[in-house]
Amino acid sequence: MSDFYLNIAVDTPLHRIFDYLPIKNSARSDYQIGQRVFVSFGRLKKIGVILNISSSTELSRKQLKPISQLIDRQPLISLDDLKLYKWAANYYHHPIGEVLAQAFPKQLRAGLTPTIELTTRYALSKHGLTLDENSLKRSPRQLGLWHQLKNADAPVDRDFFSTLDWNWRSPLKSMIEKGWVTASQEHNTATHSPTTPLFDPNPAQQTAIDSIAKALEGFQVFLLDGVTGSGKTEVYLRLIQHVISAGKQVLILLPEITLTPQLAQRFRQRLTAQMVISHSGLNDTQRAQAWLRLKEGLANILLGTRSAVFTPMRTPGLIIMDEEHDISFKQQEGFRYSARDIAVMRARDYSIPIVLGTATPSLESLYNVQQGRFKQLVLPERTAGASHPDIRLLDCRNQTLDNHLSQSLLKAIGKTLERNEQVILFVNRRGFAPVLMCHSCGWVAQCRRCDSRLVIHKNANLLRCHHCGVEHAIPNTCPSCQQAELFPLGLGTERVEETLSSHFPDTPVSRIDRDSTRQKNAMQSVIDKVHEGGAQILVGTQMLAKGHHFPNVTLVGIVDIDAGLFSCDFRASERMAQLITQVAGRAGREEKLGRVLIQTHHPEHPLLNTLITHGYTRFAKEALDERQQAQLPPYHYQALLRVNAINEQAVLNFLNDAKELISTIQAPLIQILGPVPAPMLKRAGRFRYQLLIESAQRKPRHQFLQQLLPKLEKLKSSRKVRWSIDVDPIDLF
DNA sequence: AGCACGCCGACT
DNA sequence: GTCGGCGTGCTC
Numbered sequence: 203m204s205d206f207y208l209n210i211a212v213d214t215p216l217h218r219i220f221d222y223l224p225i226k227n228s229a230r231s232d233y234q235i236g237q238r239v240f241v242s243f244g245r246l247k248k249i250g251v252i253l254n255i256s257s258s259t260e261l262s263r264k265q266l267k268p269i270s271q272l273i274d275r276q277p278l279i280s281l282d283d284l285k286l287y288k289w290a291a292n293y294y295h296h297p298i299g300e301v302l303a304q305a306f307p308k309q310l311r312a313g314l315t316p317t318i319e320l321t322t323r324y325a326l327s328k329h330g331l332t333l334d335e336n337s338l339k340r341s342p343r344q345l346g347l348w349h350q351l352k353n354a355d356a357p358v359d360r361d362f363f364s365t366l367d368w369n370w371r372s373p374l375k376s377m378i379e380k381g382w383v384t385a386s387q388e389h390n391t392a393t394h395s396p397t398t399p400l401f402d403p404n405p406a407q408q409t410a411i412d413s414i415a416k417a418l419e420g421f422q423v424f425l426l427d428g429v430t431g432s433g434k435t436e437v438y439l440r441l442i443q444h445v446i447s448a449g450k451q452v453l454i455l456l457p458e459i460t461l462t463p464q465l466a467q468r469f470r471q472r473l474t475a476q477m478v479i480s481h482s483g484l485n486d487t488q489r490a491q492a493w494l495r496l497k498e499g500l501a502n503i504l505l506g507t508r509s510a511v512f513t514p515m516r517t518p519g520l521i522i523m524d525e526e527h528d529i530s531f532k533q534q535e536g537f538r539y540s541a542r543d544i545a546v547m548r549a550r551d552y553s554i555p556i557v558l559g560t561a562t563p564s565l566e567s568l569y570n571v572q573q574g575r576f577k578q579l580v581l582p583e584r585t586a587g588a589s590h591p592d593i594r595l596l597d598c599r600n601q602t603l604d605n606h607l608s609q610s611l612l613k614a615i616g617k618t619l620e621r622n623e624q625v626i627l628f629v630n631r632r633g634f635a636p637v638l639m640c641h642s643c644g645w646v647a648q649c650r651r652c653d654s655r656l657v658i659h660k661n662a663n664l665l666r667c668h669h670c671g672v673e674h675a676i677p678n679t680c681p682s683c684q685q686a687e688l689f690p691l692g693l694g695t696e697r698v699e700e701t702l703s704s705h706f707p708d709t710p711v712s713r714i715d716r717d718s719t720r721q722k723n724a725m726q727s728v729i730d731k732v733h734e735g736g737a738q739i740l741v742g743t744q745m746l747a748k749g750h751h752f753p754n755v756t757l758v759g760i761v762d763i764d765a766g767l768f769s770c771d772f773r774a775s776e777r778m779a780q781l782i783t784q785v786a787g788r789a790g791r792e793e794k795l796g797r798v799l800i801q802t803h804h805p806e807h808p809l810l811n812t813l814i815t816h817g818y819t820r821f822a823k824e825a826l827d828e829r830q831q832a833q834l835p836p837y838h839y840q841a842l843l844r845v846n847a848i849n850e851q852a853v854l855n856f857l858n859d860a861k862e863l864i865s866t867i868q869a870p871l872i873q874i875l876g877p878v879p880a881p882m883l884k885r886a887g888r889f890r891y892q893l894l895i896e897s898a899q900r901k902p903r904h905q906f907l908q909q910l911l912p913k914l915e916k917l918k919s920s921r922k923v924r925w926s927i928d929v930d931p932i933d934l935f
Numbered sequence: 936a937g938c939a940c941g942c943c944g945a946c947t
Numbered sequence: 948g949t950c951g952g953c954g955t956g957c958t959c
Contacts, residue, residue, distance in 0.1 A: 210959080215936050220959040244938065244958045259959085266959055926936090 206230050208269060209254035212243050213303040213311070217295075220250070221259045223268040230255070236277025236284055239269045240313060249273075249313050251302050253284070273313055279305070282551050283514045290544055295911070296537045304537055305512035307490040316487070318494050320387040323357035324374065330382030343373040348382075357386065389500060398471045400439055407433055410579040411440045414555055418445065418519065421550045425526070425567050426559040427819065428581030430784070434559045435465070437581070438522055439472050441557070446475055446502045450519025453496075454505045455541060457528035458748065459483045465524075466505055473503075480506035480513065508533060511541040511548065518552040521545050526558035526567060527780060542567075562780040562818050565826055572826070580819075591786045591796040593814050597805040605701040606693045608801055611759050612705060618757040619709055619737040626740045626752065627698055627759045628781065630766065632715040633668075634660035634697045635690035638676070642685035647674075658690050659717070660700075698761060699741045706739065714742035744777075747784045758785050760800045767807055775809060775825065783818045843893040843914075847923040853891050856923045860893060863913050 208222045222241055224233060237252050247270065259266065279287075279302075287305055291298040303311050310316070326348070338345040347363075347370060354362065363370045377383040403411060414424055414437075428434045442452050456462055459481045466479055478492035478501040492513075495501040499516035506513070508531055523531070523545055531541040542558065549556035558567060558576070570576040601608045615625050635658045638647040647656040649667040656665035656674065665674040679686045690697070699713045712718075712728045719725040732738060735754055740746065766778030786798050802810065809828075813821040843860060847853045914925060 207959090212959085214958075216958075218959090222959060241959080246937075246958085261959065924936095 205257060206233075207256050207259045207266070208233060208239070208252050209256055210239060210241060210250040210269070211253050211299040211302050212241060212248050212250040213299045214243065214248060215297050215300060217297050219253060219298065221256075221261060221266055222250075223263070223266045225268055225270075225272065228272070232272065234277045235281060236279045237275075238273040238278055238310075238313065240271040240273060241269050242267060249303070249311065250299065251279070251284075253288075253298070273315065278310065279514060283512075286544070286548055286551055287512070289547060290539060294537065294539050296539075301537060304509070307493045308486040309490045310493070316490050316494065318389065318498060318500060319491055321359050321390040322385050323359050323388050324351065324362075324378075324383055324385050325354075325357040326351045327382055327384045330377070330384075333382060341373065343368065343370070344377055347373055347377060351383065357388075359390075395474055396470075396472050400443065400472055401433075401436055403436060403440060404433070406581045407437050407440075410437050410581060411444075413577070413579055414441055414557060415444055417555050418448075419553075420555070421553050422555045423546055423549070423570070423576040424555060424557045425563055425571055425576045425578045426557050426581065427561070427563055427578055428559070429561045429817075432561075432581035434524070434581065435468065438524070438557070438559070439469070441520060441522070442469075442475070442503065443473055445519035446473070448519065450517045451496065451499070451502045451504070451515050452519055453510065453513065453515060453521045453545075454503065455511055455521070455523040455531070455545060456505065456507060457525045457530035459507060460748075461524075462505055462507070469503065469505070475503050476501045477503040477505060480504060480510045482507065482509070508541045511544050515552070518554050520554055521549050521556040522559065523556065524559045526560040527562050527564040529777075562783045563822060565776055565822060565829075568822050568826060591798055593782070593786055593798040593800065595805045595810070595814060596799050596801045598801050598803050599805075604705075605697055606761060606801075607698070607701055607705075611761075611799055611801060614757060614797070614799055615702070615739070615759070616706070619706060619739075621756075622735075622737050623756040624732065624736075624738045624740070624752065624754045625757045625759065626742070626746065626755050626785075627702070627761055628743070628746065628785065629693060629695045629698050629741060629761050630743060631657070631692075631694040631762070632696075632717050632743055633657040633666065633694040634700075635692045635694055637691040638665060638688055639691045640680035640683060640685065641687035641689055643680060643683040645680050645682040647677075657694065660696050661717070693762060695741050695743060702739050702741065709737050709739055711739045711741060714740060714746045716743070716745070719745070744781055747781055756796050758796065758798045760785070760798070763800050763802050763810070764804060767802075767804060767810065776822075779809075779813050779818055779821050779825075782813060843925060845891050845893070845923055845925040852923050856925070857891055857893050860914060864910065 206224065208224060209219050210222050212220050220241070220243070222239075224230075233252060233255055235252050235254060239250050239252060241248055241250050243250075250269075283305075287301050288298060290296070291301040294301075330348070331352070333348065335345065335348075338348055346366075350362070351358070363374070374383065378385055410424075410426060417424075426434055426437060428437075438454070442454075445452050454465075456465065462479055462481055466477065469475065469477060476495075478495050480489050480492040484492075492501070492504060492506070496504045497514045497516060504510055504513055504515075523542060526542055533539050533541075542564075546556055560567075563571075567576060568578075571578045596608055596610050598608050601610070604612065615627075618625050637655055638658050639645065647658075647665055648654070649656055649672060654667060656667055658676065659666050663676060665676055666672070677688065680688055695713050695715045695718075699711055702709075703711050710731070712731065714725065714728055719728075728740070729750060732740065732752055732754070740752075740755075760782060763778060763782075766774045782798070782800065786796075800810075800814075804810065809821060809825060812824050843857075845853050845856055845860075847856075
């Protein structure tokens, strides 16, 4: 009888670890922390990871089952990485089993043990080398291959033959059969060789490179703060070269898939490296291969999106996160985490530096700079040829507005189009208008299920709730007073599109938002159309500001900035400032000077003026100061409490009690949303509500939750409800 | 989150 | 008698 127990993190949504017995007749030395196992769990078969091997258990032996299979002979994850995953599970209040499952590529999560794919290489055998041309004359294709292989100075892979326009497979096969050619299986260690040398850094870049290069031996967070065109990528390239030539690996995180190919291309041109890529556009095999190659040290660069932050590294040397402020780094569903914070923790665990690059740092990162936890490096200069755009506020007060567009903006658009140039207009909201109101009685179309208002979608001819997705027909008369005096209030992309089409009937107007780009390639076809040139107008939400480059756009209008100034979402002003800065950076990259016009009713707004005249850095500093003066802590967060039950009243009672409970732990903003449709719930008739908690607490968020969760648990015992809590992963440190 | 057990009303 | 809808409790 064995005298040890396995503590296993099972892939299940339960916040617990489960004890199992080892397999009969196995020895303690067979087991190591970090190995995967199959276990029977209830009557399900699940995968788990050994977290610990202990000599005691709280349950009696009879209650324990043995594991059904030990999958790995060696640990799949190291103690260091396990420590990080445990930290994340605790910090983000997510079950450890699911956190671990997310850290693996699909195939490994399914219990498979894929091996690193080998490449077949071909070379002439000793016998093949002694052949003379004449003996091959009768088969010209074999002769051709023989020549090719003879001229190659090393064994070649299949790509070597891909330039041939005839079928080389069968002659190669017969040459192998005759023993003239050897085929060997090898690790693919092909490196990309640079075609373009690295540029010489300018003084600011050199200073940044030196500061980071000096710190490569230990943990340190660098905030590399540089405007668009200041050459952050050059700094990355130098550092990467430095690190990989020392035999270490670099993890590079990017916010979006669309940005990977262009950066990957640039890296290939400039570095001698073995680079692997991982993002959701690749299939499971490709991602598993990238994961394994980094883990085994067969690759020295991993370029990936959010989820790549969990990939184990064999010889970690550096982590780089580009566009650090980007909200795509936050997973907003299920296991909610911030890849930035995980990356920082990871760097700390590995004792390596991390570089957070951005032109518009998040306030969290700037706060950490102020606190001395991060070191800020500024790249002030734009590289040669770039110029600053011209940003101006358009005072809309007392101006005649046509569907929220001022005469001066319309005039500027007209002039730009006359010059056969292009215009981009940013509007923060999709749909036609955010509110449908009755002129006669003031009734407003509200979502029956949520606290939010219904948005008018004219194209789809619907009222839609952007919170829960519910759709209604647009009424002709007011449901409250029966008058036919309903009118749209406010604006969205559809409305601006319509207004511009009527003002400039001869100019093509394209709209880019989540609705218009839902179909595959819709975005690309608009982009292609814009690149064709000619006078055009683009109307879009923020998604238009990222990554894409529109060379013929010389005027950018921002239509509804005021919402960002006074929104109850405390991050709105920060996002607004980031948008303006990004847009300005884009316009300024062209040879033609771009102009950015910002419509506002608050031209005196101090933060807005700081932004326009002094740029983002000053803006951010003042925004942080303002928060501190208002005694607001720099860290806010939201939590979503989901509650469901068969009995609607039980849910409401629970929520009301929860609300009261939360208010005793100081969470100023509480809102009930719901019932939100829950298609995953098999049984019809279950009611699901959500409680949005926004807290501005001085205490770290997880302390708040540690107080709240047991209380909610107690509350549940008296009622037949189920609940779960999802917490905004934006944070902290 | 699943899943099974077991309770109770409705039916060939 | 037993079929099936739904609350309850468990998963090492």
